[in-house]
Amino acid sequence: xxxxxxxxxxxxxxxxxxxxxxxxxxxxxxxxxxxxxxxxxxxxxxxxxxxxxxxxxxxxxxxxxxxxxxxxxxxxxxxxxxxxxxxxxxxxxxxxxxxxxxxxxxxxxxxxxxxxxxxxxxxxxxxxxxxxxxxxxxxxxxxxxxxxxxxxxxxxxxxxxxxxxxxxxxxxxxxxxxxxxxxxxxxxxxxxxxxxxxxxxxxxxxxxxxxxxxxxxxxxxxxxxxxxxxxxxxxxxxxxxxxxxxxxxxxxxxxxxxxxxxxxxxxxxxxxxxxxxxxxxxxxxxxxxxxxxxxxxxxxxxxxxxxxxxxxxxxxxxxxxxxxxxxxxxxxxxxxxxxxxxxxxxxxxxxxxx
Numbered sequence: 001x002x003x004x005x006x007x008x009x010x011x012x013x014x015x016x017x018x019x020x021x022x023x024x025x026x027x028x029x030x031x032x033x034x035x036x037x038x039x040x041x042x043x044x045x046x047x048x049x050x051x052x053x054x055x056x057x058x059x060x061x062x063x064x065x066x067x068x069x070x071x072x073x074x075x076x077x078x079x080x081x082x083x084x085x086x087x088x089x090x091x092x093x094x095x096x097x098x099x100x101x102x103x104x105x106x107x108x109x110x111x112x113x114x115x116x117x118x119x120x121x122x123x124x125x126x127x128x129x130x131x132x133x134x135x136x137x138x139x140x141x142x143x144x145x146x147x148x149x150x151x152x153x154x155x156x157x158x159x160x161x162x163x164x165x166x167x168x169x170x171x172x173x174x175x176x177x178x179x180x181x182x183x184x185x186x187x188x189x190x191x192x193x194x195x196x197x198x199x200x201x202x203x204x205x206x207x208x209x210x211x212x213x214x215x216x217x218x219x220x221x222x223x224x225x226x227x228x229x230x231x232x233x234x235x236x237x238x239x240x241x242x243x244x245x246x247x248x249x250x251x252x253x254x255x256x257x258x259x260x261x262x263x264x265x266x267x268x269x270x271x272x273x274x275x276x277x278x279x280x281x282x283x284x285x286x287x288x289x290x291x292x293x294x295x296x297x298x299x300x301x302x303x304x305x306x307x308x309x310x311x312x313x314x315x316x317x318x319x320x321x322x323x324x325x326x327x328x329x330x331x332x333x334x335x336x337x338x339x340x341x342x343x344x345x346x347x348x349x350x351x352x353x354x
Contacts, residue, residue, distance in 0.1 A: 024325045027234050031241025032248060042242045046312045054307055057239065061198055061304040063232035067225035069206035070218075071143060074161045083155045086277055086286035090159055093273045093294035094137035095170065101268060102134030103127075103178045105261040114257045122315035124184045129306050129319025130261060131178045135171060136298035136305075138163045142289070145296065145331050149338045151289035159293050167298070168199055175305075194308040198301055233324070236303065240321050243313035258322045263330065270295035270334045274345075284345050288338040295334055299323045 035042055048055050106127040115123060138160055146156040172195045213221060241248070248254060273294035277287035299320060306316040 019328075023234055024237060024321075027237040028241050028248075028325075031238040032245035034238065035242030035245035042239065042312075045239065046243065054312065057236060057304070057307050057312070058197060060232040060236045060239075062202055064229050064236070065198065065202045065301065065304075066206050066209075067222065067229040069164070069202055070210055070222060070225070072161050072164055072206070073157055073210070074165070074207060083152065083158075083282070083286045085280045086155060086282040086290045087159060087162075089273055089276045089280065089282070090290045090293050091162070091166075093269050093276075093290075094163060095166065095174075097272065098137065098265065098269050098294070099131065099135045099174055099178055102130055102261065102265045103182060105265055106130040107182065109257070109261045114260075117251075117253060117257060119251070119315075124182070125310055125315030126258060126319050127182050128179055128184050128310060129302075129314075129316035130258070131182065132175060132306050132309075132316065133262065133297050133299060133302040133320050133323040134265060135175050135178065136167065136301040138293045138296055138298060142293050142296050145292040145335055146289035148332075148335045149288035149292065150285060151292070152283070152285040155286050156289045156293070159289070163293070164199075164203065167301075168195075168203065171195055171199065171301075194305045197308075198304045237321060237324065240303070240307075240312060240317055243317075248318075254318070255322055255325070258319050259326055262323055262326060266295045266330050267334075270337075274338065274341075278345055284342055287345065288335075291338060292331065292334060296331060297323055297327070299327055 045056055046054060110118065110126050110130070111123055118126065142160060143156060145151075146153070172192060210218065270291045274287055274291040277290050282290070302320040302323060303317065306314065306320045310316040
């Protein structure tokens, strides 16, 4: 059995990851160009399916998700008692606030206020994509964000581990509930298969693999897999935008309009988590990652599920990709807010304790 690695939450963000949004923009341009140049090739790729799940994309999603899940140490869950208030606040934001607030925002912005500027046939699909994005909390990249705000590493590890376990059981029912409320047909068989393929199986593979790796081997393996994981993400985006190209060229404002509810929801959840931690006198080293975990999304899972449920060229897939596009700059801005407000946060805590 391996020793517990200390690098999961201590790795600095790489130049590549810091500029991920620019790489995503490049993938948008390349994907649109390739889609216009060779539409039949990408249509053939889209037709390689098993039970509505695109097999090439499934392989790419595994390459994305497994290295991230390999960082998760499920044994860290026993340490949650040390920061119970921050832990409960983050869980409440992730599972009781974020999915439902996104469903509300998507209904207001996409179904009503922005509807005249969007293709009517895609409204339901856009809303479904936004719901999928919000229902998948916390990516492994949150370790990077936590490190940048000097967050407590044990809290971050335990929170992510518990979120991933909850996701095994809650993701599908939650998505089905919110899609049903939004009057969107729920493809139960495909949803169940997506959870099995993109949560259960990668979780089992990563944890079995992790169990047999020693600490040094784990560090080396993660270092080798990280570039592969990012490359798989970017290649998936190229494929997505190759199918979305005509729609984006026809209405380039779609991405901007989809970004609006995502931005509001991310800053709202981060601010609410940060404020609640302050009210409950939680240490700043826990409040920072709590806000970041509360705001971030497992966008790899959201993209995979959107493709499996609605297809490559769906509005749902596009909406989840917009989440990828804005994830890095938005999370870096929240890190900056958390760091710059440290003095205010500690002073406020001191006043409350008097």
